[in-house]
Amino acid sequence: MVGIGADGWSGLSGPARDAVLAAEVVLGAPRQLASLPEPVRAQPWPSPLLPALDDVLAAHSGRRICVLASGDPLLSGIGTTLREHGHEIEVLPALSSVTLARARLGWPAEETEVVTVVGRAIARVARALAPRRKVLVLGATAAGLRELLEARGYGATTLTALENLGAEDERHTDGWTHDPGPLTVFALECAGPALPLTGLPDEAFEHDGQLTKRELRATALARLAPSPGELLWDVGAGAGSIGVEWSRAHPLNRAIAIEREPARAARIGRNADVLGVPELRVVTGPAPEALDGLPEPDAVFIGGGLTVPGLLDACLGTGARIVAHGVTLEAEQVLARAYTEHGGELQRITVEHAKPLGGFTGWTPSRSVTQWSHQENGQ
Numbered sequence: 001m002v003g004i005g006a007d008g009w010s011g012l013s014g015p016a017r018d019a020v021l022a023a024e025v026v027l028g029a030p031r032q033l034a035s036l037p038e039p040v041r042a043q044p045w046p047s048p049l050l051p052a053l054d055d056v057l058a059a060h061s062g063r064r065i066c067v068l069a070s071g072d073p074l075l076s077g078i079g080t081t082l083r084e085h086g087h088e089i090e091v092l093p094a095l096s097s098v099t100l101a102r103a104r105l106g107w108p109a110e111e112t113e114v115v116t117v118v119g120r121a122i123a124r125v126a127r128a129l130a131p132r133r134k135v136l137v138l139g140a141t142a143a144g145l146r147e148l149l150e151a152r153g154y155g156a157t158t159l160t161a162l163e164n165l166g167a168e169d170e171r172h173t174d175g176w177t178h179d180p181g182p183l184t185v186f187a188l189e190c191a192g193p194a195l196p197l198t199g200l201p202d203e204a205f206e207h208d209g210q211l212t213k214r215e216l217r218a219t220a221l222a223r224l225a226p227s228p229g230e231l232l233w234d235v236g237a238g239a240g241s242i243g244v245e246w247s248r249a250h251p252l253n254r255a256i257a258i259e260r261e262p263a264r265a266a267r268i269g270r271n272a273d274v275l276g277v278p279e280l281r282v283v284t285g286p287a288p289e290a291l292d293g294l295p296e297p298d299a300v301f302i303g304g305g306l307t308v309p310g311l312l313d314a315c316l317g318t319g320a321r322i323v324a325h326g327v328t329l330e331a332e333q334v335l336a337r338a339y340t341e342h343g344g345e346l347q348r349i350t351v352e353h354a355k356p357l358g359g360f361t362g363w364t365p366s367r368s369v370t371q372w373s374h375q376e377n378g379q
Helices: 014-022 050-059 078-084 097-105 122-128 142-151 214-224 241-249 262-274 311-316 329-342
Strands: 002-004 025-028 042-044 065-070 112-116 134-138 158-163 171-174 184-189 231-235 254-259 281-284 299-302 321-326 345-349 352-357 360-365 369-374
Touching (some): 014 065, 050 078, 065 078, 097 184, 112 122, 122 262, 142 158, 214 241, 214 345, 214 369, 231 241, 231 311, 241 299, 254 262, 299 311, 321 329, 329 345
Parallel strands (some): 025 065, 112 134, 231 254, 254 281, 299 321
Antiparallel strands (some): 134 184, 158 171, 158 184, 321 369, 345 369
């Protein structure tokens, strides 16, 4: 794989040129292939690419293949796709669009977050929004970004479009007033309301009352202990608050929300979009039946359905870390038996809020919740 910039063949290093010239077939986008010298045997990728990718490579089996990719092939590029499809690759990268953008802006790498929406929902940009944050967005449109920023209260953000980076026609324009072409990196200097990654206020979620409130959410997540790249099942998800916060904790985290009520399932999807984790998967159906065929989780939160026969056993059978909440006597009995049989930690949590009481202030308790947490090692 050879990374190629907007300056085409003229910008390639000696080793990169040698790799292209030594190939029996060179695959790439038409704009990339157009800059190559004769007599390179070039073949443009079909469109759409992904459904035909493996067939195209199989058709050239046994030949030396060179694939052209923009900049760094492993940065939101086809290099990652080829690896995921099981192909062995040797990568000769060029300067990525992210590196060029940071150089133009003078932004240090350690202070810049990069969000790609190539083949993904633009809603994932929302997770990166925070006051004074520097964010580079790949694969977006100016119109889509403007709509998202305004909807999230970030209309005062400085939005710069860096177009055709590295090419002779490179230009930098105001993304609020200009609609640049497809080869554009957008730079955001964020200005808007602060929203924490975790510990979100209850008002951040659309819900019908079926919501794990912030204080209980915090203690549940502390025991679920999310680590980068892990998968959570949020069973009986309600508004999806646990799955959403798990996903917001790190961009590699994944979550599946299982909810039997279609209206609530749809609401979970809306919450995930608004809060910047659109990849959160929603499964509509009753547990434990809806758990069949799902990828094995690293952690499971059970917010509802504890009294359904077989549900807790199905979750325990995964070997994952488990946190379960119960508010009824029947659910408490299930958790008490689980504690007796499997150990773990059992506690009852009551939260009281100070509220006006006549001319004074008194404590108003919320409904007590029984929490059981368990790990395979018995902790």
